[in-house]
Amino acid sequence: MIEWMQKHKKWLVVTIWISAIAFIGAGGFAWGVYDYSLSGNSVAKVGQISISKAEFAQAYQNEFDRRNYQQGGTLDEAQAKEMGLDEQVLRGLISNALIRNYALDLGLRVSDEEIAREISTGREYEALRTDGVFDLKKYDQFIASNGISKQYFEEQVQQQLLTQKILSLIFPQIITQAPLPITPLERESLSLGFALQDVVELSVIKGASIAITPTQDQLKSYWEEHKDSYQTPASYQVQMIVVPTKDQTYQDDELQKFYEQNYITQESKEIPESIKDQVVLAFQQQKARVEALKEYSKLQKSEQTHAKVQVITQDSTEYSQEILQALESSAKGTTLKPMPFGDDFITLKIVEKNAPKSRGFDEVRIQIQEEYIKSERLKQLHKLATARLETFNGQKIIARFPTQAEISTQRYTLGGLDFYTSMGLLQHIFDSHKSTNYAIMGENAFLFRIVSQSVSPMDSKDSYIDALVNQVKMELMTRVVFDFLEQRYKIKKFI
Structure with missing residues (x-):
C-alpha cells in the first residue's frame, strides 16, 4: 500500500517547488568566484549556445549571495553543496539557453529600446523611478549596491524579455498570469494530495566521516582519464x-x-x-x-x-x-x-x-586531488547507503507538505535539517517508489524508511487551493515547452 501511495504521490513535487519558487528560484545580482574543472571553457553546450565558465560562476555567485542574504548571512559553501545549488543554477542556465536557441531560430530579438523601456517603465522596476519618471541616480545606486555592471544587469533584462516573447507565443497565459479554468476534480484531488503525510525513519551518513587518502599513482591515473577537462x-x-x-x-x-x-x-x-x-x-x-x-x-x-x-x-x-x-x-x-x-x-x-591547451599534472595537482577525493567519497557513500539500507535504525520524523507560512518564512524542517536540505529531502521522499530508499545530497547520504501514511483532507474550496491548482497547471504548460525544446536542441553538460 505504501509503495502504491508513493507512486501516485510523485506529482506533488511539482507543487512543492512551485510554492517555493519565490524563495529558491534564480535572482539577485552580485559577483564572486566559483570554479570547476571544465571541458574547454564551457560547463555546458545547448544547441549552438555555449554556457561559459565565467557565466556559470557569475550565476552561481548571484544565487549564493541571494540565498545567503535570505538566511541572514549564515549560508556557507558546505550548505550550498548540500542543497545542490550548483545543479540548480546549471539547470536554470540550460533552460535559458534553450529559450535563446529557439529565439534565434525564430528570428526573435530584443532591441536596446525594449530593454530601456522595460527598465524605465516596467512594473518590476518601480523603485528606480521618482514620481513615475525613471531616475538615473537611483539606477546607478541600484547597480552599485548590488556590485554589478549596467551591462550585466541589462543582459539579464534582455534574456528575461526574450523568454517572455517565446512563452507568450506558445502559452500566453504563462505571461499574462490569467487564471486557468479549474475543474472540481482537480480541486479535490490537489487538496487531498496536500494532506498526505508520512511517518519516516531517517538516518544520515556524513560524507566527512569517510577518509580518502589518494596516492600519487591514483591522482595521475585520474588526471590521465580526465585531462581533457583541465585546459587553459x-x-x-x-x-x-x-x-x-x-x-x-x-x-x-x-x-x-x-x-x-x-x-x-x-x-x-x-x-x-x-x-x-x-x-x-x-x-x-x-x-x-x-x-x-x-x-x-x-x-x-x-x-x-x-x-x-x-x-x-x-x-x-x-x-x-x-x-x-x-x-x-x-x-x-x-x-x-x-x-x-x-x-x-x-x-x-x-x-x-x-585554442585551449591541456594543463600539466603538476599545474592542476591540487584541483585533481580535491576532485578525486570528492568522486571517491561519493562512491563510498553509495556503497555504505546500499549496505545499511535494510537494517538501519533512524530517527522518526513526519514528512508532510509544508504550509505557505513555513515556506515564506523558511521554517519548514525535517529532523532538524535546514530549510533547503529539508525541501530537497522531501522531494526525494515524495519522488521515491520504494518504502525504503536513500538520497545523496551534497556530501551526505540520507537513508529513509516510510513507516506509515495518513491523510487529513484540506478544505477543497480554500482559495489557496485554487491558486496552487492554477500554479501547477501553469508549470505543466511550461514543462511542455521545455520538453519540446530539450528534444529540439542537444544538451551537453561538462560538469
Whole structure:
C-alpha cells in the first residue's frame, strides 16, 4: 500500500517547488568566484549556445549571495553543496539557453529600446523611478549596491524579455498570469494530495566521516582519464577601439531636440532635473554609437592606427557574454561590429585565435586531488547507503507538505535539517517508489524508511487551493515547452 501511495504521490513535487519558487528560484545580482574543472571553457553546450565558465560562476555567485542574504548571512559553501545549488543554477542556465536557441531560430530579438523601456517603465522596476519618471541616480545606486555592471544587469533584462516573447507565443497565459479554468476534480484531488503525510525513519551518513587518502599513482591515473577537462581558456589577440560615452560633447540645443524626440510625455518641454543625467547619458550613447561605427569602418579597412592590442581570454569577467561569444564564433581577421561595453562601445578585430591547451599534472595537482577525493567519497557513500539500507535504525520524523507560512518564512524542517536540505529531502521522499530508499545530497547520504501514511483532507474550496491548482497547471504548460525544446536542441553538460 505504501509503495502504491508513493507512486501516485510523485506529482506533488511539482507543487512543492512551485510554492517555493519565490524563495529558491534564480535572482539577485552580485559577483564572486566559483570554479570547476571544465571541458574547454564551457560547463555546458545547448544547441549552438555555449554556457561559459565565467557565466556559470557569475550565476552561481548571484544565487549564493541571494540565498545567503535570505538566511541572514549564515549560508556557507558546505550548505550550498548540500542543497545542490550548483545543479540548480546549471539547470536554470540550460533552460535559458534553450529559450535563446529557439529565439534565434525564430528570428526573435530584443532591441536596446525594449530593454530601456522595460527598465524605465516596467512594473518590476518601480523603485528606480521618482514620481513615475525613471531616475538615473537611483539606477546607478541600484547597480552599485548590488556590485554589478549596467551591462550585466541589462543582459539579464534582455534574456528575461526574450523568454517572455517565446512563452507568450506558445502559452500566453504563462505571461499574462490569467487564471486557468479549474475543474472540481482537480480541486479535490490537489487538496487531498496536500494532506498526505508520512511517518519516516531517517538516518544520515556524513560524507566527512569517510577518509580518502589518494596516492600519487591514483591522482595521475585520474588526471590521465580526465585531462581533457583541465585546459587553459581559449584566448584571442585583438585590436581594440573603445569609444567612451562620457567623452561625447554636445550643445544644449542638440540635447533639447533629442529630449523632445524621445522623452516628452507632458506639455512641458523643459528637461526635469530628476532625469537630466539620464537624458544626457542616452544622448551621449547615441553619439558614441555613431563614432564607434566610424571606427569600425577604419579598423575593418586597416586604416585605424590607434587601436590597442589586447589579449582576451574566454573566461574573462571584464567582457560580456555577447562579446565573448562573438569572439568564439568569428574567424581570424574578422572585425566585429560595435557592441556595448558598459556605458561605452567597443570594436574588436581578431588578430589571432588560440585554442585551449591541456594543463600539466603538476599545474592542476591540487584541483585533481580535491576532485578525486570528492568522486571517491561519493562512491563510498553509495556503497555504505546500499549496505545499511535494510537494517538501519533512524530517527522518526513526519514528512508532510509544508504550509505557505513555513515556506515564506523558511521554517519548514525535517529532523532538524535546514530549510533547503529539508525541501530537497522531501522531494526525494515524495519522488521515491520504494518504502525504503536513500538520497545523496551534497556530501551526505540520507537513508529513509516510510513507516506509515495518513491523510487529513484540506478544505477543497480554500482559495489557496485554487491558486496552487492554477500554479501547477501553469508549470505543466511550461514543462511542455521545455520538453519540446530539450528534444529540439542537444544538451551537453561538462560538469
